[in-house]
Amino acid sequence: MTDAHIQNLIDHAITVSQRAYAPYSGYHVGAALLAEDGQIFTGCNVENATYPAGICAERSALVKAVSEGVRDFTAIAVVTRGGGTPCGICRQMLYEFAPNLRVIIADMNGTIHHDLALKELLPYGFSGSDLRK
Ligand code: THU
Secondary structure, three states: OOHHHHHHHHHHHHHHHOOOEOOOOOOOOEEEEEEOOOOEEEEEOEOOOOHHHOEOHHHHHHHHHHHOOOOOEEEEEEEEOOOOOOOHHHHHHHHHHOOOOEEEEEEOOOOEEEEEEHHHHOOOOOOHHHHOO
């Protein structure tokens, strides 16, 4: 990926973060998931008065993509105001489809805080192959 591709992915994440529904935490998150075929799927966090029912931005983007029949991904950009990293549940959900995913974490100004592999965020991740052992 070129720097321009990365910045474009971050821009998509910033745009969708503005649509976050986060009246309880006030913490807006945007994610832009790049598929192997070049498509970009975006997602924001959507909270709920029953707190655990809410969904994170990363999973929001992932389920949109999978629902559209897309399962192969190369990178995800995640933006928060402070460059926070994806939660454990999102790491696990992403690992299911893309253990080799590149994860770019930035803030709302587009400044990159981390650029790493999902396997670094989730070492020794559990996958379907473990169930067959
Ligand atoms: N959140 C995300 O969207 N992604 C993460 O990986 C971390 C947390 C959301 C969930 C909740 O709406 C808010 O941020 C505060 O936890």
